[in-house]
Amino acid sequence: MKKMMKGLVVCFAVLFVAALGIMFYIIGNGGMSYGNLGGSMNLENTLTFDVSQAEEITIKYLSEDVVFYIGDTQELVLKEYMSFKPKEQDFSTGYEKDGKVVIEGKKKYFSLFNFGTKNCREEIYLPKSYAGSVKVSTASGNIKSDEVLSLSVFLADTASGDIRMNEIHASSIHAGTASGNISLNLAEGSRDLSTASGNITVLGGTGDTEADTASGNIKLENAQGILELGCASGDIKVMGAVGGGEFETASGNVSLQFDEITTNIDAESTSGNVKLQMPQDTAFTLDAATTSGDIKTFFDDQLQYNKKGNKASGTRNGTSDLVITLESTSGNIKVLDNN
Numbered sequence: 037m038k039k040m041m042k043g044l045v046v047c048f049a050v051l052f053v054a055a056l057g058i059m060f061y062i063i064g065n066g067g068m069s070y071g072n073l074g075g076s077m078n079l080e081n082t083l084t085f086d087v088s089q090a091e092e093i094t095i096k097y098l099s100e101d102v103v104f105y106i107g108d109t110q111e112l113v114l115k116e117y118m119s120f121k122p123k124e125q126d127f128s129t130g131y132e133k134d135g136k137v138v139i140e141g142k143k144k145y146f147s148l149f150n151f152g153t154k155n156c157r158e159e160i161y162l163p164k165s166y167a168g169s170v171k172v173s174t175a176s177g178n179i180k181s182d183e184v185l186s187l188s189v190f191l192a193d194t195a196s197g198d199i200r201m202n203e204i205h206a207s208s209i210h211a212g213t214a215s216g217n218i219s220l221n222l223a224e225g226s227r228d229l230s231t232a233s234g235n236i237t238v239l240g241g242t243g244d245t246e247a248d249t250a251s252g253n254i255k256l257e258n259a260q261g262i263l264e265l266g267c268a269s270g271d272i273k274v275m276g277a278v279g280g281g282e283f284e285t286a287s288g289n290v291s292l293q294f295d296e297i298t299t300n301i302d303a304e305s306t307s308g309n310v311k312l313q314m315p316q317d318t319a320f321t322l323d324a325a326t327t328s329g330d331i332k333t334f335f336d337d338q339l340q341y342n343k344k345g346n347k348a349s350g351t352r353n354g355t356s357d358l359v360i361t362l363e364s365t366s367g368n369i370k371v372l373d374n375n
Contacts, residue, residue: 078118085111092169095172116157126156209227217231229245290305295374319354
């Protein structure tokens with residue numbers, strides 16, 4: 037578990053550097069524009085791109101929200117909505133080359149006197165037949181979609197904004213934000229999710245998952261695969277899972293409910309409770325320890341406790357290679373059956 041916490045520190049160092057990189061990109065492109073602060077927007081520009089031979093789409097913006105839709109043509113269509121009368125410099129540009137389509141927002145010029153007056157929304161209409169990769173980034177905007185996207189790879193990053201997607205099917209799914217929430221209704225594929233300050237929520241999907249947040253909660257429902265979840269300050273909650281994995285929070289509770297456990301579970305809280313709910317017919321070995329707290333299970337009579345009662349170990353339902361390790365420094369440990 038210490039390895040996971042070290043990985044968490046490294047992860048947020050990378051996020052911090054990435055956020056700095058995006059901010060330097062902003063400065064290098066003329067500074068920050070203050071968008072998304074209200075006001076009506078009108079369609080001001082439309083671009084189309086041939087993606088019939090494309091395997092990768094890269095989208096880069098500064099302060100704009102990016103919204104994905106499934107279009108009704110065989111081309112990628114970009115629609116730009118703005119709350120102001122734009123000049124040529126305000127429009128996006130793009131090109132197609134060597135199997136890639138690249139779309140970039142135009143240079144934005146910093147002005148305190150324009151605060152709150154220039155709002156932009158970029159709508160990306162993907163052909164239903166497109167199954168390549170999508171890489172999207174925005175410095176201070178949200179990334180979202182209510183559609184069902186079937187891609188090879190989906191990568192989304194924002195320095196300050198939320199990432200909210202309805203349904204994604206991809207071999208690799210990445211979502212990262214330095215300051216914002218990540219919410220996926222269904223994510224089918226290997227998932228890599230990180231936020232320095234915000235919550236992570238995934239409501240379904242098959243695939244191994246790595247999720248980390250420095251300050252926020254992690255919630256996974258109906259997940260299948262190996263889960264590696266870490267919080268510096270926040271709760272971890274897993275419901276209806278199949279698989280196993282590692283779960284660690286420095287300050288918060290760990291609550292796990294598995295419909296089936298197929299691999300080892302290692303759960304730890306430095307300051308908080310650890311609870312595991314599981315099928316009672318699972319064969320496994322339990323090692324549980326708490327420095328300041330109680331240990332209670334639905335099979336206490338099959339465990340060996342130390343004199344203080346804060347360490348317990350034993351097997352259930354015969355010999356098994358499956359090991360469940362539960363630890364808390366300051367909190368209680370509880371193991372319940374699903375019934």
